[in-house]
Amino acid sequence: MSNATDTQIFRVYIRATPDAIWEAITSPEWTEQYGYKGRTEYELRAGGSVVGHATKEMIDFGAPAIMVKGEVLEADAPKKLVHTFHAQFNPETIAEPGVIVTYLIEPEDAGGLTKLTVVNDANGSPITMGFLAGSPGQLSDGGGGYPFIISDLKTLLETGKSLQD
Amino acid sequence: MSNEDTDDDLVFKALSDPSRRLLLDRLFEQDGRTLVNLEAELPHLTRFGVMKHLKVLEEADLVITEKVGREKLHYLNPVPIRLLHDRWIDKYTERRVSALVDLKHQLEKQA
Numbered sequence: 001m002s003n004a005t006d007t008q009i010f011r012v013y014i015r016a017t018p019d020a021i022w023e024a025i026t027s028p029e030w031t032e033q034y035g036y037k038g039r040t041e042y043e044l045r046a047g048g049s050v051v052g053h054a055t056k057e058m059i060d061f062g063a064p065a066i067m068v069k070g071e072v073l074e075a076d077a078p079k080k081l082v083h084t085f086h087a088q089f090n091p092e093t094i095a096e097p098g099v100i101v102t103y104l105i106e107p108e109d110a111g112g113l114t115k116l117t118v119v120n121d122a123n124g125s126p127i128t129m130g131f132l133a134g135s136p137g138q139l140s141d142g143g144g145g146y147p148f149i150i151s152d153l154k155t156l157l158e159t160g161k162s163l164q165d
Numbered sequence: 166m167s168n169e170d171t172d173d174d175l176v177f178k179a180l181s182d183p184s185r186r187l188l189l190d191r192l193f194e195q196d197g198r199t200l201v202n203l204e205a206e207l208p209h210l211t212r213f214g215v216m217k218h219l220k221v222l223e224e225a226d227l228v229i230t231e232k233v234g235r236e237k238l239h240y241l242n243p244v245p246i247r248l249l250h251d252r253w254i255d256k257y258t259e260r261r262v263s264a265l266v267d268l269k270h271q272l273e274k275q276a
Contacts, residue, residue, distance in 0.1 A: 007196070007197055007231075007240065008196065008240070009229045009240040009242060010243070010244050011242050011244060012244045012248070013172075013226075117229075134243075144247075147244050148247065150244060151244060151248050154248070155251065
């Protein structure tokens with residue numbers, strides 16, 4: 001059983017269909033358009049791979065070409081995606097087993113809104129959890145974590161533009 | 166949750182109270198707490214008072230509850246604050262910067 005303190009929950013309501021949100025999370029072309037804008041490739045079946053690529057900018061400041069590796073644990077379009085998140089950009093995160101990330105996509109009854117909830121289970125990976133939580137003192141730069149990523153996802157889906165454009 | 170202005174109102178209202186900000190700060194330090202645990206952080210309030218504040222925070226989506234076994238745990242959801250930041254604060258700080266640049270250009274033209 002997971003320890004309560006080892007869980008983070010992020011939630012946002014997005015004016016978009018569950019299919020559109022699923023597409024934005026799982027298609028490589030979409031993942032390049034919001035958040036950190038690295039291309040992420042998912043093999044959408046249990047046991048499939050997750051590969052998060054660095055952007056050119058990240059590589060320019062010394063990041064590895066592959067920032068994240070993982071394994072898909074569950075892919076139930078457009079409702080639920082569960083995968084491990086094994087960060088490759090830091091020796092301490094490489095030594096950890098990797099966080100388990102769960103995306104839950106649930107349509108609301110009214111208003112054309114869909115509820116997106118991201119639950120991170122530390123799974124013995126406290127350093128990676130710290131990166132995923134972001135640092136509130138550095139909202140405008142790389143310290144944004146999931147709050148930054150899913151806020152930008154909402155903005156992109158609702159307005160067609162990333163906040164950073 | 167059907168109207169963005171209403172959502173912002175709920176978040177601003179939730180943040181307008183010092184006891185509620187204290188609850189958020191405590192959850193930021195240690196997430197996933199029970200009501201009993203949070204009560205201990207606010208000894209000046211009754212259990213009912215703490216519950217009332219948590220309800221306001223939940224309505225603004227700043228706190229999310231999950232049942233784990235027999236316990237109800239409270240989690241901080243920072244996303245609404247991030248959205249306020251993106252929508253309100255970023256906008257005005259950028260404008261202020263560009264206003265300064267405009268002023269500088271104006272002054273340089275006059276010089």
